[in-house]
Amino acid sequence: MNRITLPIFPRVVLPLCLVGAALAVAQAPTPDWQMGRPGKASMYSTDRRFMVAGLTSSENMVLASQLADWAAKIESATGQPLPMRRDQVLGVLVQSSSSPDTPLLKMQGWDGGHFYQRLVVPGRYRLNNEDMMEASSWLLLNRYAAEYTPPAQRAGMGATMPEWISAGLIQNTQAALRSRNRDWIARDLADGRRMSLSKIVRQDTLPPGRWREKAYAAAAVEFLFPAGAPPLWTTLFRAVGQRQPIDPAWLRQNCPVLAGQHPETAWQEHLAQHARTRTIETWSDRGLQIEQQLLLVLNCRPRTLVEGVPEEVPENVFARDLVNYRQQDWVAPLAAALSLQMQSLRVGGPPGLQEVLASYAAFFDQLGKPPVEKTSWWRRKRRDSEDLRPPDDATWQVALNQLWQRAERAHQQFLERHQNRKRYVDAFDRPEADDFDAPAPPLRDLPRTRWQAFVDQVEERLNPAGF
Numbered sequence: 430m431n432r433i434t435l436p437i438f439p440r441v442v443l444p445l446c447l448v449g450a451a452l453a454v455a456q457a458p459t460p461d462w463q464m465g466r467p468g469k470a471s472m473y474s475t476d477r478r479f480m481v482a483g484l485t486s487s488e489n490m491v492l493a494s495q496l497a498d499w500a501a502k503i504e505s506a507t508g509q510p511l512p513m514r515r516d517q518v519l520g521v522l523v524q525s526s527s528s529p530d531t532p533l534l535k536m537q538g539w540d541g542g543h544f545y546q547r548l549v550v551p552g553r554y555r556l557n558n559e560d561m562m563e564a565s566s567w568l569l570l571n572r573y574a575a576e577y578t579p580p581a582q583r584a585g586m587g588a589t590m591p592e593w594i595s596a597g598l599i600q601n602t603q604a605a606l607r608s609r610n611r612d613w614i615a616r617d618l619a620d621g622r623r624m625s626l627s628k629i630v631r632q633d634t635l636p637p638g639r640w641r642e643k644a645y646a647a648a649a650v651e652f653l654f655p656a657g658a659p660p661l662w663t664t665l666f667r668a669v670g671q672r673q674p675i676d677p678a679w680l681r682q683n684c685p686v687l688a689g690q691h692p693e694t695a696w697q698e699h700l701a702q703h704a705r706t707r708t709i710e711t712w713s714d715r716g717l718q719i720e721q722q723l724l725l726v727l728n729c730r731p732r733t734l735v736e737g738v739p740e741e742v743p744e745n746v747f748a749r750d751l752v753n754y755r756q757q758d759w760v761a762p763l764a765a766a767l768s769l770q771m772q773s774l775r776v777g778g779p780p781g782l783q784e785v786l787a788s789y790a791a792f793f794d795q796l797g798k799p800p801v802e803k804t805s806w807w808r809r810k811r812r813d814s815e816d817l818r819p820p821d822d823a824t825w826q827v828a829l830n831q832l833w834q835r836a837e838r839a840h841q842q843f844l845e846r847h848q849n850r851k852r853y854v855d856a857f858d859r860p861e862a863d864d865f866d867a868p869a870p871p872l873r874d875l876p877r878t879r880w881q882a883f884v885d886q887v888e889e890r891l892n893p894a895g896f
Contacts, residue, residue, distance in 0.1 A: 476500075478513045483523030483550075487734040487766030492521065495773050499562055502602035503569050508659030511569060512576045519568060521548045533637060535564050537571060539583045544575045558776040560637045566599035567592060570666075577670030588670045592635040596643050597650035605779060610644035615704035617641070626652075626696040627677055652699045653684045661685070716779045716847050723786065723840075726770045735763045748789070751796060752829050756822070761797040768793035781843045788836035795832055800825050 471482035472489035474497035481489040481496070496519070504510055513519070524531070534549040546568045550561065567590060574588040600606045617623055624645045632642060654661055664683055668675060681687050687695060727748040731738045737759045746754075748767065754760050771790035775783050801818045819825040 473518070477515055478511070478517075478519060479521065480518045481521045481523070483521075483525065484769075485762040485765050486736075487762050488769045490734065491766050491769045491773065492523070495558075496521065496565055499565055499599065499602075500569055503566060503599065506598055506602055506656070507573070507662040508657070509573075509662065511572060513572060517544070517572075519546050519548070519565075519572075521550060523550045524552050533560050533564055535568060537568060538586050542583060544572070544583075544587060546572065558773055559639070562599050562776060563592075563596045563635075563637075563643075567595035570595050570598070571669075573662075573666040574669035577667040579671065582672065588672060589633075590669055591630070591633045591675050593629055593632040593642075593646040594650055594654075594665075594675070596635055597646035597648070598654075600643060600647040601651055603776065607647070610647050611704060613641055613644040614648060614700060618700060618704050623697070623700055626692055630675070630677060630680060648700060648703050649696075651703070652696065653680060653686060655686070658685075716782055716843075719774055719778045719782055720785075720843070720847075722774055723771075723782075723789070726767060726774070727789070729763070729767060731759065731763050734766045735759045748792075749833055752826065752833070755796060755825065755829070756799065761799065764793040764797035768797070781846055785836065785839045785843050788832070788839045792829065792832040792836050795825075795828055798825075 470486045470489070471480050472486055472493050473480050474493040476497050478500065479493045479496040481493045483489070484492065500511055531551045533551065534547075536545075536547040536549065538545055548561075548564055548568065570590040571588055574590060578588055600610065614623075624642070626649060629642070629645050629649045632646065635643060635646070654665070661684070665675070668679065668683075673679060677692070681692060728745055729748060730745055731742060732744070739757070739759075742754065751760055751764070768790045771786045771793065775786045778786060798818045800821050819828055
């Protein structure tokens with residue numbers, strides 16, 4: 430697929446019977462609902478608006494918390510709380526296994542006067558947090574629009590927000606993604622290319638993955654729906670809920686930034702200013718902020734994530750020390766949850782820190798894979814490449830130590846590069862002393878003419894003591 434021209438992808442819509450019947454059980458806030466064997470209980474976010482199932486209980490808890498964080502950012506951007514009651518839970522189901530081409534599935538629909546929404550995600554090893562972030566943004570913005578849907582139209586799939594708006598909005602909530610998108614557009618403008626506003630606002634659907642169209646979509650949302658304009662978002666939600674097309678004509682009529690201006694000319698000026706912007710936030714790229722969250726994950730509290738932790742285990746355990754408990758049953762689910770937290774921190778992280786987070790995630794993944802049990806040769810079965818396990822405990826310990834050392838080296842290199850980068854930036858920002866405030870140099874240090882130098886030599890011969 431060419432990453433310059435955006436293809437049109439048809440939306441997958443499942444029958445409402447799947448939404449209202451087969452998955453309606455997740456709508457009731459019952460924390461004891463189980464999926465599979467014990468330890469697979471579905472978990473709710475602290476705000477009780479998201480329910481995640483399909484992973485271990487601790488992993489479900491991590492993912493539910495992440496969805497709640499994204500929802501809070503959307504509420505901040507739109508300036509209004511999400512219209513979600515306690516009986517309107519957004520359910521997320523992580524599949525136990527999936528083929529490589531299985532897409533992330535967004536589902537919603539009206540059934541019996543209730544608005545149901547679900548998100549079906551491929552297996553945990555194929556979790557893509559950026560795609561999940563965009564999918565959840567689309568569902569949550571549709572939730573706003575559903576409040577403005579007339580009773581007579583509350584049937585079928587329901588109102589849908591154009592994906593250029595949902596993807597652009599959520600990307601603008603991440604500092605590093607804003608920086609990445611700004612650089613992408615700057616390169617396009619330097620090459621004499623740019624996408625027209627009319628083309629962007631016609632992209633009702635966007636494919637998964639990182640595409641230049643999404644960078645322009647984020648810039649378009651910033652341009653048309655600037656921060657601090659809750660009434661404009663309310664107008665948008667009402668229009669989407671009433672099935673009005675959000676086309677160029679609607680935008681010209683409702684977006685103040687286009688009033689009395691030629692849209693493409695104003696858009697071109699916005700892109701030029703957008704590409705030139707270099708804020709302190711862009712330079713900082715949130716590297717140290719995310720690294721601080723990394724330290725909190727490494728200093729974990731096992732009992733907050735898993736059950737069955739023995740009393741002799743301290744309340745706080747440094748991740749490296751988990752190797753000493755590796756053979757106990759509670760370590761594997763804890764390692765899976767910590768690995769998922771590492772993956773979630775990678776969204777919006779600078780490239781140098783991405784390698785660090787991936788290295789720690791690899792350590793936790795290996796920590797959750799104990800040696801294979803000894804079985805007779807005729808009972809051996811072929812294992813997946815993702816489920817490769819060490820042959821014995823000694824090999825397991827060596828592998829864990831090597832992975833931890835690699836993660837620590839990557840961490841150290843990131844901190845050193847980050848410090849050097851800060852020094853480089855500070856060198857440009859350091860104020861120079863004003864010439865009028867600088868102390869006068871000693872007379873002997875001032876430059877002398879040839880005649881003055883000759884007089885100095887004569888004085889030194891006549892008065893060698895210097896008086």
